[in-house]
Amino acid sequence: MLKVTQHLFVFSLLFLGFVQCTSNTAQNNTSATTENTLDTRIIHTVIFSLKHEAGSPEERQFLDDARTILTAIPGVEEFEVRKQVSQKNEYQFGFSMKFADQQAYDKYNQHPEHIAFVEKRWKKEVTDFLEIDYEQMNLQ
């Protein structure tokens, strides 16, 4: 009788583990499927040039600080620092980030850390820039 009870106990543990594990796998698969559908987030990008010499510590410091400060602001998703490599325009760098919706984007713009970054760093170190925002179009 003891042996059967032991078997039942181990059986139950494994069964629960299996159910939990299957549930996790199903969740992961759902995420993967979601990624393939239209992303409704707002894509906010800016291309810009810096007053600093190319490859200088000051240039690197600006990019590092921008990333640290801006990624800490709530609502900022998929922040990327990019080198602009087309010879068909003069800009050197780009930032790209995504916001869930206009409300999240507005909150970012109004956030004290964003305003402070623009006043203390952007206006002093950026020589030229262009903001471009996108929403994906559903042509299906």
Added chain:
Amino acid sequence: MLKVTQHLFVFSLLFLGFVQCTSNTAQNNTSATTENTLDTRIIHTVIFSLKHEAGSPEERQFLDDARTILTAIPGVEEFEVRKQVSQKNEYQFGFSMKFADQQAYDKYNQHPEHIAFVEKRWKKEVTDFLEIDYEQMNLQ
């Protein structure tokens, strides 16, 4: 004795299922981690305006045809048709695509279908545009 054998059989089946399931979950987690690492592909973007009336069938036809023609060219990855929504510039739309490397990008530029699209459609229907290309920077 028969009961114990039955228990062992069910136990073994569940154990194998659990091991397989755990293995799948581990693989999914690995994929997720890979997605977070630096993407070394070239991001090719263009923002543009069309001569067509906003919301017209001609506008839609251009966007549809561009997507059909350009996504069929080898090497084009993650092609997106985007509406440009910032009021800080005058452009109406954007295309974004990725290439594995410069060679794939060059092949796209030289592809007969790309050249034909530029000559027959782009030059006739696009009134203004700016090309911007990026590579992600690794600031770690």
